[in-house]
Amino acid sequence: MQRSAADTTMMDGDETLEPRINGVDAAALRAAVDDVRARPARGRYRFRAVNRWLDGAHTRTTVNGFIAADAEQRKRTRPFVLESDLPAVSAEGDRGLDPLEYLLVALGACLTRTLVWHASIVGVHLDAVEVRVEGDIDLAGCLGDQDRAGTGYRQIRATVLVDADAPDAALDDLLATATRLSPVLNTVRAGTCIEVRRVPAKSPARSP
């Protein structure tokens, strides 16, 4: 935002060799890309979240360990704890985001990160990135209206602002690449297999 619109000097060949750009270690990122190309197992991740009901619409999710490159990662020093609740339509609730809002958080953050990574790989210096996400939904279905059952977001829109010293065409390319590669966006856009199963509350694994 600091530079003028007229200052649109593009990166040259040398700039793409900078080790650090946009706060990203571009050399390490390019090495990671080569690494997962050569050894597919290095790209395999498993993420996890555990949600527990508290009371009413209030729930709490804990996120901690994950698997990267087929190995359990234990470097996090503490779990992340996230509340969800009904948004404050009434005096009650609002102790956390609506679950439908968490989905938009995932989308916006993923689109930004993917764009920043690819700007760093191709050598575009970014000044600012902002992704505004909004989604339209009819909640009648989830309240049990049979005629409208089984409905999720009808449409989601992301409006992206990229401020960088690069021509519009380069920024359009960057956003097209981020949109094509963003894993959260692809998960939600294409649809994903979700398997749901119940385990007994009094299973042996839970006994003292």
Add this chain to the structure above:
Amino acid sequence: MQRSAADTTMMDGDETLEPRINGVDAAALRAAVDDVRARPARGRYRFRAVNRWLDGAHTRTTVNGFIAADAEQRKRTRPFVLESDLPAVSAEGDRGLDPLEYLLVALGACLTRTLVWHASIVGVHLDAVEVRVEGDIDLAGCLGDQDRAGTGYRQIRATVLVDADAPDAALDDLLATATRLSPVLNTVRAGTCIEVRRVPAKSPARSP
């Protein structure tokens, strides 16, 4: 968790008339269901999130207002602010969840909430609900490996524990209903239209 496995007394007709069950105002919830059936506009919501890039993979999302029943809601007294970052594979990062983890938070919280709502509507008293979500993904595609580009989660699994004084068949029904109606689950499972567009960083709307 407090009651024994043998104590499986089912709810009777009277119990479904309790105004408050599982911390949910079941009468108000049933009224809301009738309301959206009669007036479809009441079920229409628009949620929003604004993500801003900070540095490297570090981003911050702000969630505040939303539209419910076609009207802007301003009852939240403060925005929710959520960080995202690379998980701590190295010494860097870990200032927030990975965006892919936020997606699992959305799924787990939504499945729990939908289950609790429907238990309350049909009069099942819950002792505990826990939803463990995990998702498998190959990140090579999002790093730019052309052969694996455009991939999201390959599979997501939710393992659900419901502790309640109800027979297994009733709990299976409850989970089947929650799975069928959960709006986040339906969004991700079926796939959703996502429109992405870029707006100029120096647009008139952003001028002082």
